[in-house]
Amino acid sequence: MSDAVKLFKAPIRLEYTIPAGRATSRFCRGLASGRLYGQRCPECKKVNVPPRGACPTCGVPTEEEVLLPDSGTITTFCIINIAFAAQALELPYACASILLDGADSTLFHLIQEVPVAEIRMGMRVRAVWAENKLASLEAIRHFKPTGEPDALASIEGHF
Amino acid sequence: MRDVAVISFSQLLVDKAEANDAELVMPVVREALGRAGLQKQDIGFTCSGSSDFLTGMPFSFVGALDAVGPWPPIEESHVEMDGAWALYEAWVRLQHGDIDTALVYAFGRSTLGPIEDILALQLDPYYEAPMWPDATSLAALQARALLDSGRLSDSDKKKATAEPPKIVDGAAAVVLASGDRARKLCSRPAFISGIDHRIESHLLGVRDLSHSVSTEIAAKHAGCFEKSPTFAELHAPYSAQELILCDALKLDKQVTINPSGGAQNNNAVMVAGLIRIGEAATRVSNREADCALAHASSGPCLQQNLICMLEARA
Amino acid sequence: MNRCAVIGIGQTKHAQKRADVSIAGLVREAALAALADAELTFSDIDAVVIGKAPDTFEGVMMPELYLATALGAVGKPMMRVHTAGSVGGSTALVAAHLVQAGVHQRVLTVAFEKQSESEAMWALSPKFPFQPPLLAGAGGYFAPIIRAYMMRSDAPSDVGLQVAVKDRLSALKNPYAHLQMSDITLEMVRNSPMLWDPIRYLETCPSSDGACAMILGDDQAAKRALRPPAWIRGGAMRSEPTMFSGRNLVDPQAGRDCAADLYRQAGITNPRREIDVAEIYVPFSWFEPMWLENLGFAERNQGWRLTMDGTTALNGDLPINPSGGVMATNPIGASGMLRFAEAALQVRGLAGDHQIDGARIAMGHAFGGGSQFFAMWIVGSEPN
Known part of the structure; x- marks a missing residue:
């Protein structure tokens, strides 16, 4: 069957308008004004960031907003050497789970302004904010090392 | 077959949800559990129904699961179908006889995308x-x-x-219970x-x-x-x-x-x-x-x- | 609860691109092979349970609708399961539930992925609103977990290389496996590009087109089967949230609870001694030692020793993934079912060149999401 059709293209294009949801919406508004808000669970009292309106372990609504500092500790990280369509970052780049001071869950973000080989678990980092802050996690350009001593003990039990 | 009944039901229909999936699901789950007089740890099996294409993102059922608070870990499954089939799966699971209760929920934000085309x-x-x-x-x-x-x-x-x-956003939850447990929890269970x-x-x-x-x-x-x-x-x-x-x-x-x-x-x-x-x-x-x-x-x-x-x- | 056995198994030849078949052709290839193994036809089947990973992978919404005809399901009940990467396993369990509940006598269960018809990387990492695009696929999510394991366990840095080579060499004995790398060496894996540091290219599973199917039957159906059945001695599913405070990503509680439930059902008290062979879901080579611990085959932080001393090799005392596993074949939605099916092949004595001699008790394992969804079964050459 030399004339068999082996491939035809059927492109799919669908446009969605996604509401952020109540918790993410408040979180994003905070980011646009340069503030990081977590939510405290009324039952287990843990502070979740980014907040999602529900405590993932208790299954109850989380309403109480907690203003968090923009500094924290890297719990774990990876260095990415692979290019893919959705991003336009220079390779290699590092992404890390960051335990913000005063939070109980980690936030995932870029680590820059440091050679990737020097990034460590327990490293202290601080947010570098964009000048033009969108209502999105992109309001934070990346996190960078603060130069403080590593705080491995503070991330115990967080990865 | 073992007797299994619907013992409580909750639904939420809105023209356009401002909530994310977990925020949409949480009220119906809490209400259905509340009406049955149960807490999340009383549930033996949880099953949900939804479709990723409604929000255009993969794994939408994963975020929605936060609404249940699955901790300690729960026995749970999901069908990429209407929630009625999730209820069917839960009904089958209850036939095994080792558990007496199941929570079923479904959610969909159908208004986010061009649903008429999506269904094609x-x-x-x-x-x-x-x-x-x-x-x-x-x-x-x-x-x-x-x-x-x-x-x-x-x-x-x-x-x-x-x-x-008329296309709307919504969520619903049902609690199922078997035989005597159903009678204990509900004055008039609707037996399947x-x-x-x-x-x-x-x-x-x-x-x-x-x-x-x-x-x-x-x-x-x-x-x-x-x-x-x-x-x-x-x-x-x-x-x-x-x-x-x-x-x-x-x-x-x-x-x-x-x-x-x-x-x-x-x-x-x-x-x-x-x-x-x-x-x-x-x-x-x-x-x-x-x-x-x-x-x-x-x-x-x-x-x-x-x-x-x-x-x-x- | 009724007894349930695997009485037929089929899988496709897995490849990066199965351009010779449509999606329907792919699932049908596996289903017909399973029916042939069971010496049955579609008319003997009471219901069909199908599973796959997200619909966005192929761009077909709820593909059970389109596949009903190809799978002989017209006029019958058909269900579609989706529990992320664990789906192949949970699909088999949902099918088994139907038999165990006494609803049906013979159920066909199928799982598939035809990744070449879409862009899985795009489907996994689209431009999500409200967050920067950072992850570059599943590797970006799992690399930090592997890094945490490496630090916690103090394992030698070449554990991942060993698994990568072992599984590819085993795959050479499995004619259905996607990767056939007869020249693979530790050096080759070590020198492959570091994609998501600490994960190298050859420490990563491939992306495959493929399908797997099984016929599950009750006591009577198993008695009538001409070939030996694999009896389901236990099956369990567990889920936990993606992100929460204090979550142990390396050794998730849901995995531990799932295994404990499974062993209780199967009457297993010492998995390391009582299980002859296990097919576990290892998408990145470092997951072998991590799951060995999570499943109770080794103490915490000690799993890598079983890899390094050859215990998990094809000729070892606890062979892990004699089929080559996910490291050699990864049609995502089918990967979990392949683990379940390969475990069943072992206890039926029908695993061909990768048969483990005398295998009587085997484990199939699958996980998904952010290491949060688990599905497992234990099959045996005899019922409980």
Whole structure:
């Protein structure tokens, strides 16, 4: 069957308008004004960031907003050497789970302004904010090392 | 089969949800559990139904699971189908006899994307989907087949060509319990006397669209024809489909169809079928009926159908 | 609860691109092979349960609708399961539930992925609103977890290399496996590009087109089967949230609870001694030692020793993934079912060149999401 059709293209294009949801919406508004808000669970009292309106372990609504500092500790990280369509970052780049001071869950973000080989678990980092802050996690350009001593003990039990 | 009953139900329908999936699901789960007098740790099995294509993002059921607070870890499963099939899976799981309760929920934010086009992706990806027939055009094909069948009265002819359904966002939750546990938790449980579902070919051209063969087979296996339901909740977003279903289910004029208003007024995609079961169960539990029928559908032109018979027992 | 056995198994030849078949052709290839193995036809089947990973992978919404005809399901019940990467396993369990509940006698269960018809990387990492696009696929999510394991366990850095080579060499004995790398060496893996540091290219699973199918039957169906059945001695599913405070990503509680439930059902008190062979879901080579610990085959932080001392090799005392596993074949939605099916092949004595001699008790394992969904079963040459 030399004339068999082996491939035809059927492109799919669908446009969605996604509401952020109540918790993410408040979180994003905070980011646009340069503030990081977590939510405290009324039952287990843990502070979740980014907040999602529900405590993932208790299954109850989380309403109480907690203003968090923009500094924290890297719990774990990876260095990415692979290019893919959705991003336009220079390779290699590092992404890390960051335990913000005063939070109980980690936030995932870029680590820059440091050679990737020097990034460590327990490293202290601080947010570098964009000048033009969108209502999105992109309001934070990346996190960078603060130069403080590593705080491995503070991330115990967080990865 | 072990006796299993719907012991509580909660639904939330909104024109356009501001909530994320977890925020949408949480109130119905909490309300359904509350009405059953249960807490999350009392539940033996959890099962949900949803579709990623409604939000255009993969794994939408994962975020929604936060609404349940699955910690400590729970026994849980998900069907990429209407929540009525999640209820079926939970009913099967309860037959094993080692657990007595199950939580079922469904959610869908159908208003985020072009739902009429999105549903075209349910068709054969090589022969049909590339032509992007929208959902209403497909339903019209079915209405035409019914009109041309010569089976309709003049008033039914008018009914068969009513407006397309109103699309809404929504979530629903049902708690199931077995036998004695159901009686303990609910003054009048709606026992599932029969439940069955069947599918037909995806090729619209090989089906007689004016008949719903799969509904008839499912109804037979669910024991529908031996019962006399007072109410029937039919998952028929389009009015012609309601006529086809009444025909397949041999429902006479004594049966009140869709006392809730049905999916034509509020079509929460992926949720509407579970809502039919919840609505029918509620009519039994609140003593409006001793027996009620619920139907759920999936796919274009009633391709797949589920029948659930609910009844009160002494 | 009724007894349930695997009485037929089929899988496709897995490849990066199965351009010779449509999606329907792919699932049908596996289903017909399973029916042939069971010496049955579609008319003997009462219901069909199908599973796959997200619909966005192929761009077909709820593909069970389109596949009903190809799988002989017209006029029958058909269900579609989706529990992320664990789906192949949970699909088999949902099918088994139907038999165990006494609803059906014989159920066909199928799982598939045809990744070449879409862009899985795009489907996994689309431009999500409200967050920067960072992850570059599943590797970006799992690399930090592996890094945490490496630090916690103090394992030698070449554990991942060993698994990568072992599984590819085993795959050479499996004619259905996607990767057939007869020249693979530790050096080759070590020198492959570091994609998501600490994960190298050859420490990563491939992306495959493929399908797997099984026929599950009750006591009577198993008695009538001409070939030996694999009896299901236990099956369990567990889920936990994606992100929460204090979550142990390396050694998730849901995995531990799932295994504990499974062993209780199967009457297993010492998995390391009582299980002859295990097919576990290892998408990145470092997951072998991590799951060995999570499943109770080794103490915490000690799993890597079983890899390094050859215990998990094909000729070891506890062979892990004699089929080559996910590291050699990864049609995502089918990967979990392949683990379940390969475990069943072992206890039926039908695993061919990668058969483990005398295998009587085997484990199939699958996980998904952010290491949060688990599905497992234990099959045996005899019922419980």
